Amino acid sequence: MAEAEVAEKVRMLDIYIMEKHYQVPEGLTIQTALEYCGYRLIRGCGCRGGSCGACATVYNFTHDPTLRYGLACQTAVELDMCVVQIPCFPTAKPIYDIKKLRPTVDQVLGIYPDLATCFGCNNCTQSCPQDIEVMDFMSAALRGDFPAVTAESFECVMCGMCAARCPQGLSPYNIAMLIRRLHGRYLLPKSKHLEEKVKEIEEGKYDAEYEKLRSTPMEELRHIYDERWIEPK
Amino acid sequence: MPYPAYMEESIRKVEATRAERLKKGLLPRIPEAEREALVNKFHPDYKKEEMRELKVGPNKGERTPHEVADLLEGSSRVDPDKIELDKIDHDVDVLVIGCGGAGGAAALLAEENGASVLISSKLRLGDANTIGAQAGTQAADRPNDSPAIHYLDIMGGGHFTNDPDLAEALAKDAPDAIRWLESLGVEWDKEPDGSYHELSGGGCAVRRMHSCRDYTGLEEMRTIRDEMRQRNMHGRKIDWLEFEPVIELLMDDKGQVAGAILMNLETKQMSVVRARAVVMATGGVGRTHIQGFPTTNHYGATADGLVLAYRVSCPLVHMDTMQYHPTGAAFPPQILGLLITEKVRTLGAELVNCDGEQFVHPLEARDTEASAEIRECKERGKGVTTPTGEVGLWEDSPMVDIIRGEGTIARELPAMVRQFARFDIDMIHKPMLVYPTLHYQNGGIKIKADASTSVPGLFAAGECEGGVHGRNRLIGNSTLDLFVFGRRAGRAAAKWVKEVKLGKLTLDHVRKWQREIKEAGLEDMPISPMLLPNYARGNRPVPGFVPLGEASEYTPFGDRAVRWI
Numbered sequence: 001m002a003e004a005e006v007a008e009k010v011r012m013l014d015i016y017i018m019e020k021h022y023q024v025p026e027g028l029t030i031q032t033a034l035e036y037c038g039y040r041l042i043r044g045c046g047c048r049g050g051s052c053g054a055c056a057t058v059y060n061f062t063h064d065p066t067l068r069y070g071l072a073c074q075t076a077v078e079l080d081m082c083v084v085q086i087p088c089f090p091t092a093k094p095i096y097d098i099k100k101l102r103p104t105v106d107q108v109l110g111i112y113p114d115l116a117t118c119f120g121c122n123n124c125t126q127s128c129p130q131d132i133e134v135m136d137f138m139s140a141a142l143r144g145d146f147p148a149v150t151a152e153s154f155e156c157v158m159c160g161m162c163a164a165r166c167p168q169g170l171s172p173y174n175i176a177m178l179i180r181r182l183h184g185r186y187l188l189p190k191s192k193h194l195e196e197k198v199k200e201i202e203e204g205k206y207d208a209e210y211e212k213l214r215s216t217p218m219e220e221l222r223h224i225y226d227e228r229w230i231e232p233k
Numbered sequence: 234m235p236y237p238a239y240m241e242e243s244i245r246k247v248e249a250t251r252a253e254r255l256k257k258g259l260l261p262r263i264p265e266a267e268r269e270a271l272v273n274k275f276h277p278d279y280k281k282e283e284m285r286e287l288k289v290g291p292n293k294g295e296r297t298p299h300e301v302a303d304l305l306e307g308s309s310r311v312d313p314d315k316i317e318l319d320k321i322d323h324d325v326d327v328l329v330i331g332c333g334g335a336g337g338a339a340a341l342l343a344e345e346n347g348a349s350v351l352i353s354s355k356l357r358l359g360d361a362n363t364i365g366a367q368a369g370t371q372a373a374d375r376p377n378d379s380p381a382i383h384y385l386d387i388m389g390g391g392h393f394t395n396d397p398d399l400a401e402a403l404a405k406d407a408p409d410a411i412r413w414l415e416s417l418g419v420e421w422d423k424e425p426d427g428s429y430h431e432l433s434g435g436g437c438a439v440r441r442m443h444s445c446r447d448y449t450g451l452e453e454m455r456t457i458r459d460e461m462r463q464r465n466m467h468g469r470k471i472d473w474l475e476f477e478p479v480i481e482l483l484m485d486d487k488g489q490v491a492g493a494i495l496m497n498l499e500t501k502q503m504s505v506v507r508a509r510a511v512v513m514a515t516g517g518v519g520r521t522h523i524q525g526f527p528t529t530n531h532y533g534a535t536a537d538g539l540v541l542a543y544r545v546s547c548p549l550v551h552m553d554t555m556q557y558h559p560t561g562a563a564f565p566p567q568i569l570g571l572l573i574t575e576k577v578r579t580l581g582a583e584l585v586n587c588d589g590e591q592f593v594h595p596l597e598a599r600d601t602e603a604s605a606e607i608r609e610c611k612e613r614g615k616g617v618t619t620p621t622g623e624v625g626l627w628e629d630s631p632m633v634d635i636i637r638g639e640g641t642i643a644r645e646l647p648a649m650v651r652q653f654a655r656f657d658i659d660m661i662h663k664p665m666l667v668y669p670t671l672h673y674q675n676g677g678i679k680i681k682a683d684a685s686t687s688v689p690g691l692f693a694a695g696e697c698e699g700g701v702h703g704r705n706r707l708i709g710n711s712t713l714d715l716f717v718f719g720r721r722a723g724r725a726a727a728k729w730v731k732e733v734k735l736g737k738l739t740l741d742h743v744r745k746w747q748r749e750i751k752e753a754g755l756e757d758m759p760i761s762p763m764l765l766p767n768y769a770r771g772n773r774p775v776p777g778f779v780p781l782g783e784a785s786e787y788t789p790f791g792d793r794a795v796r797w798i
């Protein structure tokens with residue numbers, strides 16, 4: 001299909017990539033629009049499915065300067081959109097050993113002392129492409145409510161936009177990461193079954209069962225497989 | 234992009250049959266003999282003309298898809314005569330290539346076992362297939378389950394073509410892998426008493442899928458990545474180079490793998506890494522778009538590890554079988570081919586045709602399920618065609634809340650709901666249109682149970698290795714594979730490091746390779762590894778654009794003249 005025919009069949013949209021004007025057909029994401037315009041992406045592109053946070057993008061419109069935030073691979077391109085990608089943003093990089101920490105606010109403040117300087121401007125929440133209530137989990141963090149931080153931040157893809165917009169230079173997404181790890185390791189109740197199974201396996205409890213299956217001739221194994229018990233839903 | 238009116242009409246038929254279907258229950262599973270005939274006729278792996286025999290290398294004479302063969306038989310990015318191997322930029326114990334779950338686990342275990350580690354990462358750490366995994370990770374830990382039952386499922390799912398040693402290792406290490414991840418802080422879905430909230434999956438006899446909502450891979454990956462970052466200082470020694478992939482392995486004059494050549498994707502500079510052991514953890518092949526299929530895979534899933542290993546004469550297994558996930562999005566076009574997790578079917582959604590009729594049990598093994606869909610569309614003409622010419626079938630997601638109670642979808646599948654809502658589709662109340670999508674490479678680098686290969690010094694883990702799953706992997710066994718064989722590879726590599734004596738570095742294997750492909754008349758093959766697909770329109774030979782690299786447009790090697798990427 002020639003380019004002119006494409007233009008005839010689908011509506012072409014004016015967009016601006018880093019202030020430069022292009023025309024792209026309707027129906028693309030910001031990511032595929034960049035590629036349509038001839039960009040071969042190196043940074044700013046990862047899973048292409050909305051879970052890695054590599055393609056954080058800031059955009060507004062020629063007729064509306066309000067900033068919006070999205071993942072380029074998950075945001076449909078629109079008429080008069082002006083887009084800029086933020087593939088990397090500097091943040092603090094503290095070092096800790098999760099095995100030596102306790103799940104307390106003091107420990108978190110020891111690692112991220114600036115957490116206490118959050119003054120609730122809400123820029124972080126407004127900049128989250130995952131619509132997470134970032135400021136809420138930051139105050140939950142200060143309160144020591146780690147289950148709330150975990151639940152509220154769970155869909156965080158760590159794109160870093162909250163850190164880019166924080167006037168205090170905090171990185172909420174990293175703080176949430178630490179707290180989720182503390183929660184998963186220390187605060188979730190442990191599974192008894194799992195501990196038992198690991199021990200039984202170490203002790204060789206299932207070795208005989210394996211041996212039997214492994215020495216069964218193929219035809220019979222197929223039969224055992226077809227006839228095996230299936231747990232009802 | 235909401236559904237156009239004619240698709241809404243078909244949705245009304247789906248809604249009309251729903252109550253009756255709920256009453257009637259699922260269709261029975263397809264008996265083995267019938268299954269074989271179905272798969273033979275409709276599964277993409279069985280299309281003879283889509284594959285060819287390799288002419289060179291350790292798998293000479295074996296068949297693989299053209300797209301993979303082109304890369305395996307490709308020519309090197311490096312000119313051995315121009316690289317100075319006595320100028321070493323990085324000297325480490327273990328080089329880990331790729332940083333998805335497998336690479337991350339290998340790096341952590343190698344470090345814990347005393348090795349210094351360098352990770353070469355093509356994209357950022359964790360921008361990988363792992364981070365997209367949604368449904369979960371299998372492990373037999375419930376009282377009514379056992380690693381032996383899990384083993385039988387793995388073998389049966391793979392149609393008994395698996396390497397039994399590897400399948401046994403996978404099942405046996407599984408509960409410990411879950412425990413290990415939890416000790417790092419992974420937030421598993423749990424019942425109030427601490428036991429895991431476990432779901433069933435296609436081909437599984439018992440419920441053993443461990444999940445973190447539908448962000449399982451994200452939670453696993455970000456936790457491992459955070460742990461790696463903590464071991465970068467204070468005497469711990471994991472280091473990494475992002476956007477700096479491996480473009481060729483190095484060997485020594487004793488025939489051992491001894492490092493690699495890396496290329497900085499931004500500055501195009503090359504560097505030499507000497508390593509006493511190398512762990513290949515480069516993931517899958519989705520971005521080669523085999524047979525023109527769209528894919529669920531991340532941007533860097535371009536078969537690099539297969540190519541690199543093949544050049545040092547490491548054999549591959551089952552390279553003629555790929556996994557086409559039964560439920561890739563067929564609409565809206567912006568997310569064509571992206572994954573709709575199997576969990577939606579696990580929770581109760583059925584697949585139905587344009588008239589709202591059931592045509593297959595929703596939890597058949599993936600090859601069977603995908604074949605039945607292709608038959609329904611191609612032979613029976615019961616698919617729904619989208620405005621952009623895709624064809625698909627309905628996945629009746631609203632059934633989930635009807636069966637399990639209102640709010641289940643929102644709670645169990647937040648990522649899915651969000652993804653569709655972004656394009657104005659409400660999957661809680663309306664079905665989704667699906668079609669098979671290229672998802673997973675069943676085969677790969679041949680390994681032993683300790684993740685070593687037949688080439689001394691080379692280890693492999695994760696999707697780039699093969700044999701574990703035979704010709705068909707089950708849901709939840711790949712994110713398991715990463716941690717089981719990733720950890721085994723890290724341990725084995727650290728052990729090897731203590732024993733090995735490296736000789737003189739060489740690229741003679743590349744010289745030999747270039748001679749061999751020339752003799753086989755393969756000079757016209759592309760340069761490989763591919764590193765990244767080329768979706769930039771200027772490099773497409775045909776003007777016009779179809780998003781996400783569809784058949785009609787996809788030209789993986791449109792950039793032959795550009796040697797660096």
Ligand SMILES: Cc1cc2nc3c(=O)[nH]c(=O)nc-3n(C[C@H](O)[C@H](O)[C@H](O)COP(=O)(O)OP(=O)(O)OC[C@H]3O[C@@H](n4cnc5c(N)ncnc54)[C@H](O)[C@@H]3O)c2cc1C
Nearest residue numbers: 331333335361362363368478479516533695696709711712
């Ligand atoms: C959308 C999606 C959903 C899935 N859901 C599930 C699920 O629910 N359960 C399950 O068990 N499995 C699932 N899978 C499969 C599973 O996630 C993958 O098979 C697995 O994560 C692969 O892990 P890996 O570490 O081997 O490779 P990856 O995670 O892909 O990591 C490989 C890394 O290596 C890098 N790399 C590649 N080439 C080079 C090079 N030349 N140099 C340096 N680095 C390189 C890549 O860029 C990447 O970062 C899913 C897969 C996808 C795509």
